[in-house]
Amino acid sequence: MNKLVLPRISGTREMPVMPEASQLTVIGGSGVGKTKFIEELIRLNSDRAYCISVLSAPFPEREESTRPGSIDVLYREAAERRSYMRRDAVSELDKLSYLIFTDEFEYLLSLKQNSRKGVPVKLAPTRLDRLVMLWERVFPSNRIIRTEGTLMFSTASGSDLISLGKLSKGEQTVLYYAAAVLYAMPGAVIFVDSPSLFIHPSLLGNLWNAIEELRPDCTFVYDSVDVGFVNSRTSNVSIWVKSYDVEMRSWDYEVILPGDLNEDMFVDLVGTRKPVLFIEGDARHSIDSKLYPLVFADWTVKPLGSCDKVIETTRTFNDLKNMHHLKSKGIVDRDRRTDNEVDYLRRKSVMVPEVAEVENLFLLEGVVKAMARRRGRNPEKVFGRVSAAVMDEFRRRFDEQALQHVRHRVKREVECRIDARFPCITAMELHIGNMVSMLRPREKYNEVRASFQKLIDERDYNGILKVFNHKPILGDCGVAHMLGYKTKDEYVAGVIGALKEDGVIAEAIRESIRYCFRVDEPVPEKKRHVQDHKPEPPRQNKNHAKPTSARNPKSHNNKKRRKNVN
Known part of the structure; x- marks a missing residue:
């Protein structure tokens, strides 16, 4: 994990550097410039910024990202290098599915080639292996099946295999975040928008613990107003954005280190205007x-x-x-x-x-x-x-x-x-x-x-x-x-x-x-x-005065x- 360059503080020319942290949550009330703050944070750390959001992941109707290292760019580059790779994927979720299956195919092919050359074969966990392990950890009754050149899924709700598109919204969300994190560049700053969206509260803490374990080399930056989620991040550092100066492109904000104030209370309160x-x-x-x-x-x-x-x-x-x-x-x-x-x-x-x-x-x-x-x-x-x-x-x-x-x-x-x-x-x-x-x-x-x-x-x-x-x-x-x-x-x-x-x-x-x-x-x-x-x-009593x-x-x-x- 490397240090993060933070946006400019209002009234100064100072652009602080935040100490190393594995978890960071940006909090603040509506209309205080929180979204602009995150955009600036991405810009200042653009060489390592990796942005994922389940809000757009399943949908083809979106503008493709041109940011180096993004899922869209990784898929485009992989398709250009591999003539056999399918090129009809439009959504981020489909692109990740194609990428992970193609990587699995190439890895198995390389093992076969090495075996023929007499090179000792030693199996190592692939991205798909790690994804399957996380999937079955989160959904113990579900399975990911490799079949006919694609990924199919068996769920506790039925015996028939179903495709990615027929998974529930919550299942698609888990699959997307886990697969996306596996493709982040080394030492990435992974920006996650609305990490609790579509996920059942009972799964939330364990899910993100498991996802963070996939990439201990990365820093996870969450944009969330979910108090329960913020409390589930045990090493969380919070940045409280209070206001934004448009002309100076600077923010009034504070870095809240773990233990400085009870986060359950603070996240619950900072968005309010009431005493x-x-x-x-x-x-x-x-x-x-x-x-x-x-x-x-x-x-x-x-x-x-x-x-x-x-x-x-x-x-x-x-x-x-x-x-x-x-x-x-x-x-x-x-x-x-x-x-x-x-x-x-x-x-x-x-x-x-x-x-x-x-x-x-x-x-x-x-x-x-x-x-x-x-x-x-x-x-x-x-x-x-x-x-x-x-x-x-x-x-x-x-x-x-x-x-x-x-x-x-x-x-x-x-x-x-x-x-x-x-x-x-x-x-x-x-x-x-x-x-x-x-x-x-x-x-x-x-x-x-x-x-x-x-x-x-x-x-x-x-x-x-x-x-x-x-x-x-x-x-x-x-x-x-x-x-x-x-x-x-x-x-x-x-x-x-x-x-x-x-x-x-x-x-x-x-x-x-x-x-x-x-x-x-x-x-x-x-x-x-x-x-x-x-x-x-x-x-009244007539005997009374x-x-x-x-x-x-x-x-x-x-x-x-x-x-x-x-």
Whole structure:
């Protein structure tokens, strides 16, 4: 493998040389000059450039290539040298078939001649042998048969031999790429357009591994937007093309070496114009991945699994701002983090909600009331019962929750203190022995209990949601049954469904959740009433005191005005 000369970088006269690499993928969004970049890359390395594309391989209606070493030129030169070679091939696929069969014929003929001369005959793998081996490796039930001066194929779908033209599109693609690579010049830079086209995803990685093994002397340059394919290239170097200066014939681009950034993430994101939001959980099962794309609709949301991965990736992505123009943030659950820990994360572009975990977002006052209106329930009554149930459950788990919070704080402090440098083992033992007095766990426990008791005494519902780490609370509080759902999962699905409808209810839910992240300022009272559905009137009991509007004319007039606005 030789080094590659790369196109000119915008704003400079520099034409960098890329270190040796066996795999290179050119990535970028639509309209940024990626195709022009590849054309320039081919021009700069024209003495070794070998271009293959299955988009045109089976079709005769195309302009033949005049590039030295191309399939068209190889076939034309071979036909001129061999009077017996068929000259009616038009498509690249047919030309490769004729070339490979003719080469096989000539090789066997040379062996026969050498045998007659008494020269020891030693069989070596031919191009056809290597093609057959790869074909049967990819399609274990299929065979390539040499018969009557041409190649025929047996497949698992039938017993009759079929011709090249009757193979499926996927089979033709595999045959074309494998055969074409065998005819690349030594040390070639093989440019492959759309390498995953027509190929089943289950075959993709192993197929290209096998094809690359055919030519370890070559560099493979792929033009692909298939994230799965790029991830399958284990030694892949990516070139991210961001923009093209037509007048200067130069590009703004970056070379991304393996390990610099997770390619699954990067290839998935660089084509987007939206800011990027990294979240916890997985893309299929977590509540986070279902909720946040609907709440933060102007962001590209990327689930990463653990909170540590979110924090680290957000930091890395922002550290690489010289490589992209995307704004990026992260979201992690608050869990039992202290205010200082939360402030630190927010300074690092990691958003932390004012609730303990994602499940608590579904218990926010604005969310519960919006869903009550959607289900035809009385918002105040439903929320009153939900908040009472949450507070009762928090009161019941009071000591357990306090202990868990203290455990988190002590664990953090131990990690910091035990990391100190010690001159000897005795000093370390002394330090550990004094740890309890330094950490003061009981004092912390009493402080946490006092703060929790204050939340209960003041009936601070939002404050309880902020510290209450108990995932079953969404089911235990009964919000689902109060709103006519059978299970808490149905309730979660109901909230997601409301957000997808994107009406006034969705806006009320979205507003509540975004405000919980300190993303938006609170909506003014008048605007909030305009957005809301008219709540069901509460049932009046004649023993109750008269409504406020009856006692306060000014309040009555205000309500009348709001009604007219609605």
